[in-house]
Each structure stands twice: as C-alpha cells, then as structure tokens.
Amino acid sequence: MTKVYPNVSTGARTLPPVIADAGDGGEAEVLTVWKKSLLFNCNGFTVFDAKGNLVFRVDNYVSDNKGEIVLMDSSGKPLLTFRRKKLSLGDHWVVYNGEEHSHPLYSVKKRVNILHSKSLAHVTPCAGAAAQGFYVEGSYTQRSCSLYDDRRRQVAEIRRKEATAGGVRFGVDVFRLVVRPGIDVAVAMAVVILLEQMFGSTRG
Numbered sequence: 001m002t003k004v005y006p007n008v009s010t011g012a013r014t015l016p017p018v019i020a021d022a023g024d025g026g027e028a029e030v031l032t033v034w035k036k037s038l039l040f041n042c043n044g045f046t047v048f049d050a051k052g053n054l055v056f057r058v059d060n061y062v063s064d065n066k067g068e069i070v071l072m073d074s075s076g077k078p079l080l081t082f083r084r085k086k087l088s089l090g091d092h093w094v095v096y097n098g099e100e101h102s103h104p105l106y107s108v109k110k111r112v113n114i115l116h117s118k119s120l121a122h123v124t125p126c127a128g129a130a131a132q133g134f135y136v137e138g139s140y141t142q143r144s145c146s147l148y149d150d151r152r153r154q155v156a157e158i159r160r161k162e163a164t165a166g167g168v169r170f171g172v173d174v175f176r177l178v179v180r181p182g183i184d185v186a187v188a189m190a191v192v193i194l195l196e197q198m199f200g201s202t203r204g
Contacts, residue, residue, distance in 0.1 A: 026181035031055060032161060033192060035173040035200075045196075047177070047189060056189050069197070070099065071190055079186050080105075082194060091198045094126070095190055105129045108191070110198045111136075120145060121198060123191060134183065140195040143175040147183065147191055155182040158192060 030050055037044035037059045044058035054074040067084040078099045085092040091110035097103070104126040111119040118137045125131040134155065138145025147156035157178040161170045179188045 028181075029179045029185060031177040031179065031185070031189075033158075033175050033177050033189075035196070045189075045193065056186070058193060069193060071186060071193060080190050082108075082190065082197075084197075093194050093197070103128065105131060106187075106190075108194050121191070121195065123147075131187075134191070136191060136195065140199040141172070143172050145195070147188065149182055153182060155180050156188040156191070158195075 032048045034046045034048070036046055038046050038057065039059045042059045044060050045056065046054065046058075047056035049055050056079075057072050057074065057076070058069060059072070060069060067086075069082045070078050071080045071082075072078055081096045081099050082093050083096065085094055085107075090112060093108045094104045095106040095108060097105055106129070107124045107126055109122050109124070111121050118139075120136040120138065120140060123134040123136070125133055133150050134147050136145055136147050138158070140158065143158055143160050145158050146154050149155050157176075157180075159176050159178065160172075161174050161176050163169045177188060177192060179185050
C-alpha cells in the first residue's frame, strides 16, 4: 500500500510550511487530505502537511449522530464544530468556534442552481462574525473545485493528488487541498468536510 501519512504526530497543531507560489504575491500551503479516520470504527478525515506531519483530524464514530462534526488539531483539541441546521430547506450547516453553541462563525448552504451547475455551496459569515464570505465552484466528486472570496479571488483549491514516482495513482479518498492567502487553513478544511457531507459518499 502506498504510504499516505509519512509521520503521524500527536503534538500540538502547527501550520503547514509555506511551499508553493500562490500566483498573487503570496504563498500557498499544500495539504494532503485522506478521507479516513485513524481510529477504528470511525469515519472522518486525516490531514497532513508537506512534511508528512499530522495537522487536522476528524473522527466520527459510525453510530454517532451525523448532525454534528468536530474538526480537531493533531492533539485532539476542537477547532471548529459543524452542526446541521434543522428545519431548513436544502443542506444547511452552521460553523462554530471550538465546541461553542452560540455566536456562530459561518453558515454553509448547499447551492442548487440549474442555471449555474458548477456552483456547489455558499459560505456566509454570521452576524457579528469578523469574517468574509466564500463560494465554491467545480466538482467535489471529481476532486476538482475551487473556493473563491467575494472579490472572485481563488483562495483554496481541491485537486487530485499526483501519482507517485513509481506510477501509483491515488483514488478520490486521497487528494490535495491548496490554501492561498485570504483564508484560514482550518476554514478551508471546514469547507472540505461540509462538501463531503453534501456531495460525498458519507452523505446522509
């Protein structure tokens, strides 16, 4: 089996190193996202930086309520919590800081528009949150989509992971998340998690 996670560390979260030109005067951070939990009998994500160090994790027990998901750092500290909004038309999630239940940061809603088929989701800051909005276009199922800010600048991109030097190709469960200046890395990963809920194999 091709090695996806070179170094699994349980240390505190450190931001991935700057390794790529973002094309707009800044630098991009490239993460490897593995749609798998490191814990037995869990669904989730495991995310590594360019050096193979664990950065983020999501561990959802199979029997747990799918209406709440927690993004953690490498040591298990909750960074963001996502809760499905009840009695809402369409797929609608609310993002909170840590494990808070008040003062939400973002509202993320699945976008359904037959005239704009590439539009996937809108990320709207909640009242009182010092944040900007984003929207997602492309195809999450093909791992080919981009996150744009309200000025139409690409701030993050999901794309297939390149084949290894030996020619081994990765499936859709292992992919790249390229994060550019203009968005927090954890927020970009939050969008990935919610796209999986809206369009991925764990939808339900």
